[in-house]
Amino acid sequence: MRFIGRRAAFALVLVVGVSAIVFFLVNAIGNPIAMLISGQPNATEDQIAALTAYYHLDQPAWQRYLAWLVRLAHFDLGSSITYNQPVWQMLYVWGWETLKIQIPAIIISILISIPLAMTAARRQNSRSDMSIMAGSLLGHAMPTFLMGIVLILVFAYWLGWVPSYGAYSLRAPAWHSVFLDGLWHMVLPVGMLTVFNTATFTLLLRASLIDVLRQDFVVAARASGLPERRILYGHALRNAFIPVLTYLGIAFGLMLATAPVTETVFTWPGLGFLYINAIQQLDYPVIMGETVVIAVMLVGATLLTDIAYVAIDPRIRIG
Amino acid sequence: MRRFHRQGMLRQGLRRLVRTPAGICGLVLVGIVVLAALGCHWLAPFDPADQSATMGIGANHAPAWSNPLGTDRLGYDVLSRVLYGAPTALAVGLGAMVVASLIGVAVGGIAGYAGGWTDELLMRLTEFFLVIPVFLVILAVVRLFSIVVVGTWLETVPHLSLMTIIVLLGVFGWPPIARLTRAEFLRLRHAEFVDAARCIGTRPSEIVVRHILPNAMPGIVVVIALGIGSAVLSEAMLSFLGFGDPNAVSWGQLLFFNYEQLKIAPWSSLAPGIAIFITVLGFNLLADGLSDAFNPRRRQ
Numbered sequence: 001m002r003f004i005g006r007r008a009a010f011a012l013v014l015v016v017g018v019s020a021i022v023f024f025l026v027n028a029i030g031n032p033i034a035m036l037i038s039g040q041p042n043a044t045e046d047q048i049a050a051l052t053a054y055y056h057l058d059q060p061a062w063q064r065y066l067a068w069l070v071r072l073a074h075f076d077l078g079s080s081i082t083y084n085q086p087v088w089q090m091l092y093v094w095g096w097e098t099l100k101i102q103i104p105a106i107i108i109s110i111l112i113s114i115p116l117a118m119t120a121a122r123r124q125n126s127r128s129d130m131s132i133m134a135g136s137l138l139g140h141a142m143p144t145f146l147m148g149i150v151l152i153l154v155f156a157y158w159l160g161w162v163p164s165y166g167a168y169s170l171r172a173p174a175w176h177s178v179f180l181d182g183l184w185h186m187v188l189p190v191g192m193l194t195v196f197n198t199a200t201f202t203l204l205l206r207a208s209l210i211d212v213l214r215q216d217f218v219v220a221a222r223a224s225g226l227p228e229r230r231i232l233y234g235h236a237l238r239n240a241f242i243p244v245l246t247y248l249g250i251a252f253g254l255m256l257a258t259a260p261v262t263e264t265v266f267t268w269p270g271l272g273f274l275y276i277n278a279i280q281q282l283d284y285p286v287i288m289g290e291t292v293v294i295a296v297m298l299v300g301a302t303l304l305t306d307i308a309y310v311a312i313d314p315r316i317r318i319g
Numbered sequence: 320m321r322r323f324h325r326q327g328m329l330r331q332g333l334r335r336l337v338r339t340p341a342g343i344c345g346l347v348l349v350g351i352v353v354l355a356a357l358g359c360h361w362l363a364p365f366d367p368a369d370q371s372a373t374m375g376i377g378a379n380h381a382p383a384w385s386n387p388l389g390t391d392r393l394g395y396d397v398l399s400r401v402l403y404g405a406p407t408a409l410a411v412g413l414g415a416m417v418v419a420s421l422i423g424v425a426v427g428g429i430a431g432y433a434g435g436w437t438d439e440l441l442m443r444l445t446e447f448f449l450v451i452p453v454f455l456v457i458l459a460v461v462r463l464f465s466i467v468v469v470g471t472w473l474e475t476v477p478h479l480s481l482m483t484i485i486v487l488l489g490v491f492g493w494p495p496i497a498r499l500t501r502a503e504f505l506r507l508r509h510a511e512f513v514d515a516a517r518c519i520g521t522r523p524s525e526i527v528v529r530h531i532l533p534n535a536m537p538g539i540v541v542v543i544a545l546g547i548g549s550a551v552l553s554e555a556m557l558s559f560l561g562f563g564d565p566n567a568v569s570w571g572q573l574l575f576f577n578y579e580q581l582k583i584a585p586w587s588s589l590a591p592g593i594a595i596f597i598t599v600l601g602f603n604l605l606a607d608g609l610s611d612a613f614n615p616r617r618r619q
Contacts, residue, residue: 014450141599145574149589294452
């Protein structure tokens, strides 16, 4: 428990650190109002003064940072300059679309990589092992956008099975069902993320399984006549899964951080798309809010990994 | 046998590298990229800024004899642009890793050698950089920095935006190097030959530079090889999103210009995509082969 407590305290420090970096970074370029308003010759002095007061830009930066932190603690991220909506509400709506493709991708890739890695690890250096390894190495090194381009060319343009962009049909939903229409649009982005994650998970799990299958307790289990299935999926897998678990947090972070790329490839209305727009239009509250929320999600994922660690491996609980 | 003994660890490793399948594949792929980078001037059929195809066979023309990979939306020859993208990619990868390894080796070395709370503090800092959404921060910094420099002397620096990207990728890319360096330093700090050096009164700085660092090098080289690939990929993603250097010829930039018309002219998006793939795969395989070659226990 002390372990978890220490990690949680460090997680809090991390989030505050990220928020400080982002805040002072964004504020380094000076008064955003002056910059945004320079293209609007009609703005009067009064309007500029009113906006400056509204965003507290007359105060020094550290004072605004503290005020922003206090509001953050009350779950208030301010409102977007360009959309004129509360940032929280926007992150909720767009974030749902992002998680909608990322969480299924992670689950599906774990489910695929377990049997793949098992096949490869059981018969090391066999032909099936070699082909699984080669495929995983290729999938791991392939840039996600190239995978996306290939998937779009083949399944959207050539075969015409699935749409290449967007999360919903612009006109009537397919099969008269918004749900099915959404699923239909999810196929390609989820497929792209799944290929990438499956490759990495398989590589990790195979290496770790090979290590575990050599250990004494596996030999002992075999000697005592346990069925092979139970040895592999019960004993070996549980022990070999720890590195994958560690990587899970990183994989989630990687997907969130590269969401702008994924979502540009598929014109997907998610957090990445929102972020790119916010950066291009210098929408400060959105940039700061989204970075902090993503940092919280990442730190949360790492913390969950730590907790799962403790659940799987009792040695950590004591040490 | 005697000759073998006199060779340094690095050279022995390289000899073993060409015997591993991953290593040889990696060397070939990286070799292709390096050759393209060195020879793009002679290999490319057109100048990278040559848009004359718009007057000839037209923009978005499918691969033909005069333009083996077709022409893109702006009438550039795709093959020439891809070849001229190679030096940019290598500059990004190597430049970023020079910055990253300077920081990473310093941080990891100090942490591993000093130990105690210095170690604790530096490793927490490293973890901080590993957890933050680096790509998002770099995106924001590139955009904001491009606004800050307007009107200052920095504006006159050639390829400023590409250099900013290189430095940023280095500044945010050092944590894996620091972690590995620390682990190697911890392992070697109390190795017998280091203790022996300490006994005869060698200065700590000399112990670090002459005894520990050379022995930590093989592992560091592996991480750097991996890092080159991921730096190239990051630059490609930044450029693909439109935050690259508009004055540089880069693969990500090509994708950015041409991705919107993937349906009409897939070759102009596929070619740079495959170039990035070859580079990243090459460096990944090279790293794989290197770690096999340097680590005798992993060989079978």
